């Protein structure tokens with residue numbers, strides 16, 4: 142009896158959701174409603190009931206990890222107006238070229254197309270409204286842990302190391318700086334509410350090996366064939382590839398297209414990726430559910446949720462719309 146109770150508790154903590162349902166991961170916060178990765182977007186996602194909040198991480202010039210999706214600043218801030226002379230030869234503005242003090246002067250806005258100036262998602266939060274800023278990793282962890290305390294909930298974190306190979310080529314070792322911060326805030330083992338994620342297999346192996354990360358680790362898998370570090374991502378999705386991955390990671394985060402596609406509005410194809418991953422004892426958390434950017438030919442967000450959760454059997458999902466995904470799961 143005692144053994145059964147203990148194993149149930151372990152299973153529950155491993156799942157990180159009270160009723161053992163799949164996890165809802167707020168992709169860049171409640172990014173469907175507020176500018177991505179702002180503290181406001183994280184607080185709102187927490188309030189909407191997300192199980193985990195995602196952080197994309199890049200470094201500043203003075204080696205501070207900040208929460209930002211791209212190594213670039215120009216698609217979500219007013220950097221081009223505020224620091225026009227900091228443009229590189231390729232015409233882009235990089236977080237790595239500004240100190241934290243400089244970066245804090247920028248105003249964050251809803252994501253826009255750098256060439257046209259138009260919003261990427263026309264119906265989301267309006268451009269250049271209200272007042273938002275870039276947060277450091279520590280500021281965000283303090284917000285989440287503060288909300289966990291005041292609400293009595295345990296919402297986890299889902300940090301992603303962005304472009305570690307590029308960072309190292311620029312002379313900055315992002316993983317080496319991020320991991321001690323996570324440990325300091327209590328995220329270090331597999332029972333802590335944290336999944337660390339990365340698109341680069343070389344770095345994922347390095348985090349597990351050289352850098353000694355003992356917490357949960359997720360290998361992100363591109364829709365396209367190759368990752369930024371040259372890894373063949375299609376090969377990772379085979380039975381042999383997944384079994385090899387399982388020696389290093391706890392799960393995979395594939396693009397939705399690797400699991401389900403709609404050749405036409407009435408025809409749906411589900412791959413064997415989730416089955417193969419489960420056979421290798423890996424959890425599967427695909428990205429990203431967006432009401433305003435459904436997969437090609439997918440008839441509705443309900444159909445997308447049903448395909449992923451009910452038919453493919455995923456263990457969690459990244460969503461821009463925490464409330465919509467949570468409502469489907471509770472239905």
Ligand code: CA
Pocket residue numbers: 195196197301
């Ligand atoms: Ca991400």
